[in-house]
Amino acid sequence: MTPGSNLPLAAARVAVTVTAPVRLDVSGLLLTVGGKVRSDDDFVFYNQPAGPGVSHRAASDGDTITVDTSAVPAEIDKVVVTASLDAPGATFAGTEPTGTVRDADGGAVLATFTPPRLGPETALVVMEIYRRGGGWKVRAVGQGYADGLAGIATDFGVSVEEPAPPAPAAPPAPVPPAQWAPPTGAPAPVAPPPQAASPAPQAPAPATGKINLDKGRVSLRKNQTVSLVKGGRPLLASVRMGLGWEPARRGRSIDLDASVIAYGPDRDKIDSCYFGKLRILDAAIQHSGDNLTGDGAGDDEVITVHLGGIPPQVTGLVFVVNSFSGQKFSEVAKAYCRLTDAQTGEELVRFDLTGAEPRTGVMMAKLIRQYSGEWEMTALGDFVDARTVRGMVKPAAAAL
The missing domain is CATH 2.60.60.30 (sav2460 like domains)
Known part of the structure; x- marks a missing residue:
């Protein structure tokens, strides 16, 4: 699995x-x-x-x-x-x-x-x-x-009680640091001697061990994941997934189509948003429209996602790009996707596609809803033979 x-x-x-x-x-x-x-x-x-x-x-x-x-x-x-x-x-x-x-x-x-x-x-x-x-x-x-x-x-709601330290009969006498050592297998005391060695700084731990947005923009490599959490809180505001590309050969335009497919918990397709269907899920997801050339600076196509408005039955989103005209991704240069804050324009996550295959479709990234309500973004970069979003439904489901 x-x-x-x-x-x-x-x-x-x-x-x-x-x-x-x-x-x-x-x-x-x-x-x-x-x-x-x-x-x-x-x-x-x-x-x-x-x-x-x-x-x-x-x-x-x-x-x-x-x-x-x-x-x-x-x-x-x-x-x-x-x-x-x-x-x-x-x-x-x-x-x-x-x-x-x-x-x-x-x-x-x-x-x-x-x-x-x-x-x-x-x-x-x-x-x-x-x-x-x-x-x-x-x-x-x-x-x-x-x-x-x-x-x-x-x-998950379990009450976790820390072991209480034994109450000393009298104030303990200072112990020289060199003579102090915790008994094998025992929990670390609540107040160790001031100079006792510690295996690691006791900085506050984040809620999970995943990469999050606390340190600013995250650059992903293929198959890496970032949790859309900042300051300990899930990011549930509106974000934009910008997708961009350039022709590999100067002076030759290339027409690619960016789309997003929404799935339920059983990897069943709920809906897809693309140039022919610019709004889905009561406008919780909106598409910017079709770019026919790939020329110019900035994102070629943008898909806005109101994370807090995604219905609960949607647990996964897969962002894909297709070449309806049949041009291969070996003819595309500098393809990327980037997640930005829809309000401030701040870039949160970026994935630059490295390498290309002579195929007509690519799965760029996926967003998966977690138990606690936050979303995780994973860079994919997997190529398939599909010229339309319809042909991406099965391979994208398999990527969830």
Whole structure:
């Protein structure tokens, strides 16, 4: 499976095992349609190995969350399976955990997923088992957090209590820094000696381990992702996706068409916005109109997206460019897409397409709505043979 992809479950009882070259703590959270647990009893992990319809089993070859869909309460919409690193201070950079979904009774493998492009994350939502149309499905997620299992638990409404330090009988005497060391396996004390060594500066951690907009404009390479979050808040204002290109040979115009396709959670097409249909989703998405040459400075075609106005049934947007006249992208130079703030014109994210193939369509980027409401933008740069947006529907769905 790839991030965002989903499959119907052929078994009523499924077991999700998460494995990695290092020790992981795996847990399951039962969430309502609001994306939160009903109480802390809906958090299933090594210290609370059983919940309604969900159980945890620890093993040397990977912890397993088993979901009996017939026993999951009716008000529970999904069960998310998470993984966090057991070693303090470790991140998923260089570590590739894999989630494997099996028939819990027969043992047959139903799906596998390895989240790509991991870096500073210390915890992940690996997969989710969710209701859809009277049945159950599994979706590959791969959403990262920088503040460990506690960050995931808090995000989904679990009360996380920090361990209280023991109360000293008398004011402690100063301890020389050279003699102080934390006991092996114990939590770091609340107030360590002033000169005690610390493995890393204790700066406030962001809500997730993904790249966001806090440091200004982000330049993406192919398959990189940025979370549209600034100052800890999701960007839900109006943005513009500008797409531009130039003829590879001077004096020869090239007619390309930029479009966006809107998809639902099952990768089903909801609508598409292009030069022949300039407004969709009650004008939440608007197209600037057709550019017939590619000449001139600036964006050739612009698609405005009112993020806060996108209907909840739309979970993904894929931006594509096609050559209706049949000219190949090997005849195109300096193709790019860039996301700007529609109010200020500030450039937020840019992706410059490097390389070209003699094909008539390219998927430039996708926007995916996350659990917490923010959107993520991923650079694609994948070429296909399609001269119209209609021919892009299937390959773009597969890219979600």
